[in-house]
Amino acid sequence: MAEGSLSLGPPFTRETAVAKVRRAEDAWNTRDAEKVSLAYTVDSRWRNRSEFVNGRAQIAAFLKRKWSRELEYRLIKELWAFDDARIAVRFAYECHDAAGQWWRSYGNENWEFDEQGLMKVRHASINDLAITETDRLYHWPIGRRPDDHPSLSELGL
Numbered sequence: 001m002a003e004g005s006l007s008l009g010p011p012f013t014r015e016t017a018v019a020k021v022r023r024a025e026d027a028w029n030t031r032d033a034e035k036v037s038l039a040y041t042v043d044s045r046w047r048n049r050s051e052f053v054n055g056r057a058q059i060a061a062f063l064k065r066k067w068s069r070e071l072e073y074r075l076i077k078e079l080w081a082f083d084d085a086r087i088a089v090r091f092a093y094e095c096h097d098a099a100g101q102w103w104r105s106y107g108n109e110n111w112e113f114d115e116q117g118l119m120k121v122r123h124a125s126i127n128d129l130a131i132t133e134t135d136r137l138y139h140w141p142i143g144r145r146p147d148d149h150p151s152l153s154e155l156g157l
Contacts, residue, residue, distance in 0.1 A: 009117030033063035
């Protein structure tokens with residue numbers, strides 16, 4: 001999601017906020033930490049669960065650690081609310097750990113953007129639920145969620 005040339009920056013409309021959320025989902029589903037980190041300001045500040053991350057280098061390192069543990073990671077994000085320079089999303093992702101235990105993690109994120117559309121602040125609250133493989137709802141091939149795959153709301157999440 002190197003958004004420099006493809007930036008959807010503030011002020012947001014409903015259409016651009018929805019597009020921004022989908023771009024973020026698509027980028028995270030690549031699991032390319034370096035590429036994903038380019039969507040954030042060089043001094044971006046995060047709170048992810050109880051971890052505090054500052055700047056692109058720490059973001060990339062955080063994401064590499066995350067995706068080395070969260071195997072077969074698949075994510076869906078959905079717009080919750082927006083204003084001029086902020087977007088709130090809800091999300092759920094599925095993955096399994098090295099022992100084969102599947103998880104569905106639910107969360108909310110609050111995002112704030114600079115004038116160029118790079119994220120400068122991200123606050124994420126996340127809860128994890130152990131699921132069985134038969135409880136999984138995300139079955140598309142690793143990568144971008146197909147356009148015809150149900151959304152969080154359509155899945156009842």
